[in-house]
Amino acid sequence: xxxxxxxxxxxxxxxxxxxxxxxxxxxxxxxxxxxxxxxxxxxxxxxxxxxxxxxxxxxxxxxxxxxxxxxxxxxxxxxxxxxxxxxxxxxxxxxxxxxxxxxxxxxxxxxxxxxxxxxxxxxxxxxxxxxxxxxxxxxxxxxxxxxxxxxxxxxxxxxxxxxxxxxxxxxxxxxxxxxxxxxxxxxxxxxxxxxxxxxxxxxxxxxxxxxxxxxxxxxxxxxxxxxxxxxxxxxxxxxxxxxxxxxxxxxxxxxxxxxxxxxxxxxxxxxxxxxxxxxxxxxxxxxxxxxxxxxxxxxxxxxxxxxxxxxxxxxxxxxxxxxxxxxxxxxxxxxxxxxxxxxxxxxxxxxxxxxxxxxxxxxxxxxxxxxxxxxxxxxxxxxxxxxxxxxxxxxxxxxxxxxxxxxxxxxxxxxxxxxxxxxxxxxxxxxxxxxxxxxxxxxxxxxxxxxxxxxxxxxxxxxxxxxxxxxxxxxxxxxxxxxxxxxxxxxxxxxxxxxxxxxxxxxxxxxxxxxxxxxxxxxxxxxxxxxxxxxxxxxxxxxxxxxxxxxxxxxxxxxxxxxxxxxxxxxxxxxxxxxxxxxxxxxxxxxxxxxxxxxxxxxxxxxxx
Numbered sequence: 141x142x143x144x145x146x147x148x149x150x151x152x153x154x155x156x157x158x159x160x161x162x163x164x165x166x167x168x169x170x171x172x173x174x175x176x177x178x179x180x181x182x183x184x185x186x187x188x189x190x191x192x193x194x195x196x197x198x199x200x201x202x203x204x205x206x207x208x209x210x211x212x213x214x215x216x217x218x219x220x221x222x223x224x225x226x227x228x229x230x231x232x233x234x235x236x237x238x239x240x241x242x243x244x245x246x247x248x249x250x251x252x253x254x255x256x257x258x259x260x261x262x263x264x265x266x267x268x269x270x271x272x273x274x275x276x277x278x279x280x281x282x283x284x285x286x287x288x289x290x291x292x293x294x295x296x297x298x299x300x301x302x303x304x305x306x307x308x309x310x311x312x313x314x315x316x317x318x319x320x321x322x323x324x325x326x327x328x329x330x331x332x333x334x335x336x337x338x339x340x341x342x343x344x345x346x347x348x349x350x351x352x353x354x355x356x357x358x359x360x361x362x363x364x365x366x367x368x369x370x371x372x373x374x375x376x377x378x379x380x381x382x383x384x385x386x387x388x389x390x391x392x393x394x395x396x397x398x399x400x401x402x403x404x405x406x407x408x409x410x411x412x413x414x415x416x417x418x419x420x421x422x423x424x425x426x427x428x429x430x431x432x433x434x435x436x437x438x439x440x441x442x443x444x445x446x447x448x449x450x451x452x453x454x455x456x457x458x459x460x461x462x463x464x465x466x467x468x469x470x471x472x473x474x475x476x477x478x479x480x481x482x483x484x485x486x487x488x489x490x491x492x493x494x495x496x497x498x499x500x501x502x503x504x505x506x507x508x509x510x511x512x513x514x515x516x517x518x519x520x521x522x523x524x525x526x527x528x529x530x531x532x533x534x535x536x537x538x539x540x541x542x543x544x545x546x547x548x549x550x551x552x553x554x555x556x557x558x559x560x561x562x563x564x565x566x567x568x569x570x571x572x573x574x575x576x577x578x579x580x581x582x583x584x585x586x587x588x589x590x591x592x593x594x595x596x597x598x599x600x601x602x603x604x605x606x607x608x609x610x611x612x613x614x615x616x617x618x619x620x621x622x623x624x625x626x627x628x629x630x631x632x633x634x635x636x637x638x639x640x641x642x643x644x645x646x647x648x649x650x651x652x653x654x655x656x657x658x659x660x661x662x663x664x665x666x667x668x669x670x671x672x673x674x675x676x677x678x679x680x681x682x683x684x685x686x687x688x689x690x691x692x693x694x695x696x697x698x699x700x701x702x703x704x705x706x707x708x709x710x711x712x713x714x715x716x717x718x719x720x721x722x723x724x725x726x727x728x729x730x731x732x733x734x735x736x737x738x739x740x741x742x743x744x745x746x747x748x749x
Contacts, residue, residue, distance in 0.1 A: 143468075151511060158494075159488050162495075165238060169190045172188045173185060174188075176270070176271065183383075184254075185380075186371075187210050189242075198281060200497070201284065202497065204241065205300070206226055206243065207250075209226060210245045210251075211250075212365040215363070215366055226293075226359065227289075230288065238502065242271070244267075246264055247267060248390050253383045260296070262417055276307045285308050287300045287312070290315045291471065294314045295313060295420050297312065298420035310431060314437075315471050321400060323443065326400075328691065329673050342579050343390070345357065347384075400415045404672070433453075435450075438470070439465065440467070442470045442573055447668075455663060460500070463513065463514045473576060479519070512526035513527075518698065520635070536743065545599050546602075557733065558733075562712030562727050562729060566595055567713075567717065571586065593634060600706070601707075616739075621730040622728070623727045627651075628720070631647060631693060632644065646698075655687060657690060697746075
């Protein structure tokens with residue numbers, strides 16, 4: 141099967157059919173580039189690409205702000221090499237269909253001047269306003285601006301919207317965080333150590349024009365890609381060279397992100413600057429309610445990007461907001477379903493964004509208003525579903541940890557326990573949800589899970605008498621005792637097929653010192669357990685005393701087959717991706733069950749047949 145959108149009835153007009161009815165009408169004009177000066181004097185490199193290169197016609201504009209080089213200079217004599225590997229998909233989708241595309245090197249990157257003082261710096265938010273002012277002053281602009289993009293580019297859409305600029309009508313953040321701290325770098329309060337290191341290597345390669353470092357990143361590895369393309373006025377490239385020299389002062393991610401060990405930690409030299417400063421949720425009140433918003437993510441989208449898409453949808457009061465959740469990894473590079481027909485996704489994500497922009501920027505009649513606001517893909521059923529609310533199911537099913545390492549439908553009356561010694565050398569592998577967010581190729585997601593799961597403490601149901609479908613966040617309640625004052629608790633949920641093959645479904649992680657729950661604030665709505673991750677709320681584990689850890693696994697929609705078993709597995713570390721907790725002191729963890737210490741998992745149950 142595949143993620144085709146023309147099977148079933150989730151859409152009245154599937155994205156693929158809409159796109160087929162919107163063929164290219166214009167040629168992609170040659171990029172025209174220039175420096176645009178920001179209010180503080182910093183000059184940003186900007187490409188403008190127009191349909192047919194026609195600057196005498198007024199076009200709606202799609203804005204892309206990227207730190208990953210808007211366009212590369214190509215080696216002499218090069219043919220057939222894409223100079224804009226990070227942004228060409230937007231060019232080829234929107235420009236031939238009647239949109240101007242504006243691509244900006246973020247300050248401190250590409251051919252732009254300035255330095256990066258933060259990951260997603262608030263200064264970039266100010267730049268968005270200046271760029272929007274510049275766009276609407278151009279003779280080719282019809283005064284309507286939209287924005288889209290994947291990951292960093294997607295969160296930049298939120299920044300643009302939060303400027304309150306009247307020209308901004310619609311944004312489509314794709315695979316983008318709502319909270320950089322927990323959706324990206326510190327899920328469950330645990331630092332993804334490798335992500336910070338690999339991101340740093342990527343930005344050294346790009347920001348410092350270190351071409352010898354680019355080879356490990358497939359998107360930028362072609363040796364025909366030289367340095368950032370100078371703007372038209374910089375014929376000899378002297379200005380671009382000067383700009384790159386300035387980038388040597390950019391922040392370094394491993395140093396920067398370690399300043400924020402708790403979500404509310406502030407920079408010592410800037411007490412008002414916390415992780416909220418570079419997170420979209422912090423600017424909720426600045427986003428006008430008449431802007432249309434379309435959030436897109438996937439079930440295998442990194443450490444928590446799907447949570448970001450859901451929080452954005454749940455939190456914004458905007459009347460026109462939509463949500464699309466597919467069987468994809470970060471950026472929809474891969475259909476991660478084990479039952480896929482092919483690796484590449486078939487649903488045209490940008491085709492759906494085109495339909496959204498056609499309605500809200502170009503004023504076309506698209507029928508989008510007749511579609512449900514939510515579409516999500518159910519893995520193993522291999523079908524799309526539509527919904528009006530999230531979560532799309534109301535029923536819950538509780539499964540309890542029980543003696544004999546089983547999962548049972550009824551709470552055991554008598555208390556029992558299972559202990560295991562944490563092994564800090566074990567990991568989840570190199571083909572996981574965490575690789576793609578670091579720019580590393582992954583295609584065979586969790587193909588080795590049957591073997592890896594054997595080394596974990598697990599609890600398993602008997603074979604299912606009927607198929608079972610879930611949609612939403614599984615939530616665990618673990619009564620746990622630790623021999624150390626801290627622990628990292630990784631929980632994995634799997635389908636074990638009749639032949640014994642274990643299929644990874646989802647996972648969740650919580651650092652034990654962050655077990656205290658809190659009510660989600662109004663700028664950060666959730667339908668799953670929320671916590672502050674604040675320094676004042678951290679509590680060491682009382683050694684040997686049972687404590688309740690109540691937290692959500694990452695959301696998914698999955699159909700478990702009749703005859704399959706459900707499995708809950710627990711680990712105390714992931715050496716392939718996360719830091720240790722506590723350092724050098726692998727704890728003995730004890731999971732309690734039954735009686736007043738009944739550990740369980742709650743499943744959001746949908747269709748059962």
